[in-house]
Amino acid sequence: AEVVAHVAAGVGAAAVGRLPDGTAFAVVTYGEAEAFREVWSLVAAGEAAVPLYGGTGAGVAEAKDLNGALAQARYALSSARSTTRGGSVLIDASALTGLDALLTGVPAEVRTAFSRTVLGELRGNAVLLETLETFLACDGSWARTAEALHLHVNSVHYRIGRIEHFTGRDLSRLYDRLDLWAALLCRTYSA
Numbered sequence: 661a662e663v664v665a666h667v668a669a670g671v672g673a674a675a676v677g678r679l680p681d682g683t684a685f686a687v688v689t690y691g692e693a694e695a696f697r698e699v700w701s702l703v704a705a706g707e708a709a710v711p712l713y714g715g716t717g718a719g720v721a722e723a724k725d726l727n728g729a730l731a732q733a734r735y736a737l738s739s740a741r742s743t744t745r746g747g748s749v750l751i752d753a754s755a756l757t758g759l760d761a762l763l764t765g766v767p768a769e770v771r772t773a774f775s776r777t778v779l780g781e782l783r784g785n786a787v788l789l790e791t792l793e794t795f796l797a798c799d800g801s802w803a804r805t806a807e808a809l810h811l812h813v814n815s816v817h818y819r820i821g822r823i824e825h826f827t828g829r830d831l832s833r834l835y836d837r838l839d840l841w842a843a844l845l846c847r848t849y850s851a
Contacts, residue, residue, distance in 0.1 A: 666699045704748030712748040713740040739765040771846035778843035782826040791819040796841050
């Protein structure tokens with residue numbers, strides 16, 4: 661309400677409310693939404709000990725699209741809460757453009773469960789986890805992975821075989837690589 665009061669001063673084209681879970685929301689015109697980021701930091705600085713998290717959704721032309729914009733804003737809010745500890749931040753849903761950014765809006769319990777399920781027995785093996793991360797970061801290149809880990813290519817093949825055994829995934833398939841990459845990212849954000 662404080663941010664809206666500063667942004668919409670004199671215009672009156674805003675509505676502020678509270679969702680059943682206690683989260684505040686505001687509906688403002690597009691021009692006012694652009695000014696939110698500037699005012700957000702000022703309002704957040706007013707009480708630095710209390711972190712202020714916010715999320716914004718896409719602008720809409722018709723009232724029937726408000727539910728979708730609200731869902732986007734709530735997802736961006738979840739991302740803001742999970743990625744910023746002790747500081748205030750406002751995240752726009754349009755900024756969630758990569759897998760890592762998208763996963764920040766997923767509840768921590770879901771990320772943890774996904775990571776545990778996909779990585780399975782691999783979770784307790786730091787060497788294989790490092791090999792998997794490096795292999796995926798090297799776009800599945802055996803030679804670059806071997807070079808990065810200071811190993812012979814045959815050692816990388818052996819380790820990838822063990823990873824495939826423990827996870828039940830085939831690292832020659834893009835779909836399985838994406839699952840494993842997402843599981844590693846979930847593990848990082850859940851730590």
